[in-house]
Amino acid sequence: xxxxxxxxxxxxxxxxxxxxxxxxxxxxxxxxxxxxxxxxxxxxxxxxxxxxxxxxxxxxxxxxxxxxxxxxxxxxxxxxxxxxxxxxxxxxxxxxxxxxxxxxxxxxxxxxxxxxxxxxxxxxxxxxxxxxxxxxxxxxxxxxxxxxxxxxxxxxxxxxxxxxxxxxxxxxxxxxxxxxxxxxxxxxxxxxxxxxxxxxxxxxxxxxxxxxxxxxxxxxxxxxxxxxxxxxxxxxxxxxxxxxxxxxxxxxxxxxxxxxxxxxxxxxxxxxxxxxxxxxxxxxxxxxxxxxxxxxxxxxxxxxxxxxxxxxxxxxxxxxxxxxxxxxxxxxxxxxxxxxxxxxxxxxxxxxxxxxxxxxxxxxxxxxxxxxxxxxxxxxxxxxxxxxxxxxxxxxxxxxxxxxxxxxxxxxxxxxxxxxxxxxxxx
Ligand code: LRH
Ligand code: MN
Ligand code: MN
Numbered sequence: 001x002x003x004x005x006x007x008x009x010x011x012x013x014x015x016x017x018x019x020x021x022x023x024x025x026x027x028x029x030x031x032x033x034x035x036x037x038x039x040x041x042x043x044x045x046x047x048x049x050x051x052x053x054x055x056x057x058x059x060x061x062x063x064x065x066x067x068x069x070x071x072x073x074x075x076x077x078x079x080x081x082x083x084x085x086x087x088x089x090x091x092x093x094x095x096x097x098x099x100x101x102x103x104x105x106x107x108x109x110x111x112x113x114x115x116x117x118x119x120x121x122x123x124x125x126x127x128x129x130x131x132x133x134x135x136x137x138x139x140x141x142x143x144x145x146x147x148x149x150x151x152x153x154x155x156x157x158x159x160x161x162x163x164x165x166x167x168x169x170x171x172x173x174x175x176x177x178x179x180x181x182x183x184x185x186x187x188x189x190x191x192x193x194x195x196x197x198x199x200x201x202x203x204x205x206x207x208x209x210x211x212x213x214x215x216x217x218x219x220x221x222x223x224x225x226x227x228x229x230x231x232x233x234x235x236x237x238x239x240x241x242x243x244x245x246x247x248x249x250x251x252x253x254x255x256x257x258x259x260x261x262x263x264x265x266x267x268x269x270x271x272x273x274x275x276x277x278x279x280x281x282x283x284x285x286x287x288x289x290x291x292x293x294x295x296x297x298x299x300x301x302x303x304x305x306x307x308x309x310x311x312x313x314x315x316x317x318x319x320x321x322x323x324x325x326x327x328x329x330x331x332x333x334x335x336x337x338x339x340x341x342x343x344x345x346x347x348x349x350x351x352x353x354x355x356x357x358x359x360x361x362x363x364x365x366x367x368x369x370x371x372x373x374x375x376x377x378x379x380x381x382x383x384x385x386x387x388x389x390x391x392x393x394x395x396x397x398x399x400x401x402x403x404x405x406x407x408x409x410x411x412x413x414x415x416x417x418x419x420x421x422x423x424x425x426x427x
Pocket of ligand 3: 251253254286324
């Protein structure tokens with residue numbers, strides 16, 4: 001999607017400074033016993049999937065402000081995802097949402113992704129919205145609905161998602177439901193959860209042998225009094241109930257403010273149930289703000305747990321990293337590219353933690369030094385490593401600056417006329 005000669009020219013303007021900064025950081029890390037080349041190699045291997053729905057301009061339930069030349073369908077979303085990956089070279093996987101991204105011949109979607117050098121990650125089902133012509137409404141729930149026909153319809157949709165996913169080479173189904181209640185007494189918590197589990201059993205039975213199922217919890221919204229899978233407790237109970245190929249997904253925005261998410265991550269790893277992440281940031285609830293834009297230390301602490309797990313060879317540990325953000329302030333290409341790098345930054349910073357030292361301080365109950373050991377890694381500016389990783393992979397040293405120089409949205413204005421209600425996700 002991007003003119004490589006323009007990119008080479010833009011990179012050339014930054015390359016000398018980058019090399020200088022990289023060498024200086026390398027010398028600093030060498031004094032700490034860290035070989036920068038090893039860290040660079042790991043940074044180059046890092047990947048995080050982008051959500052297809054994030055390519056559209058999101059909205060709140062109050063208003064939606066369509067972006068210029070925003071994608072109107074999955075093919076155009078893939079074009080934008082390809083631009084993001086061309087810029088940062090760590091987002092080669094796209095996580096689609098169904099039925100938003102369904103077309104008659106899903107083979108065409110696969111072919112389009114292939115042509116951009118993209119693949120598909122987990123597929124997401126949607127039983128939180130009614131679709132045109134749908135027989136039963138999800139107004140009062142889907143997989144946990146009191147009415148069997150509605151539950152069956154929601155189960156059937158998830159099985160359709162598996163079929164669509166197979167056609168595009170995915171092997172994970174992520175299930176998030178908004179089912180819950182708005183009034184105390186409206187639903188019987190136990191019977192509702194039983195109904196949810198029975199529906200999920202039916203979906204789990206339909207999973208191909210090499211597929212995994214991820215359950216995503218969320219504290220509230222659209223239900224404001226109770227939600228069926230409201231937190232990691234209900235999530236892990238359901239995942240344990242369903243079986244070995246069912247795991248619990250952590251969307252960072254789906255917790256109450258101040259919840260210790262990194263500790264939840266540690267628990268899920270310990271009990272072999274961590275599915276992966278929907279990365280984003282938030283101040284109040286599910287704000288879907290750019291990853292690491294408000295709480296980069298929290299994101300670093302999560303990666304501390306992930307690297308710790310890798311380090312000690314935790315069993316059944318194969319987390320999928322995805323972004324899940326969709327707001328209405330910025331160009332989604334700029335935001336998703338920036339967020340992908342912000343997640344990669346947390347990963348690289350956490351690689352710098354001296355784990356032997358940290359364990360020693362923990363065993364000696366030396367709280368101050370343990371904290372300083374973490375902070376030393378967190379406070380290291382790893383920007384030159386991230387930039388060098390992109391440069392080596394053929395991406396942009398300055399992704400947003402270079403993207404702006406392309407005037408991408410302007411060049412697409414006639415091809416993608418504004419649409420009042422594109423099927424590009426949350427409206
Ligand atoms: C729910 C959620 C879930 C959905 C997506 C659109 O808030 O995080 O992952 O599939 O947003
Ligand atoms: Mn999510
Ligand atoms: Mn969410």
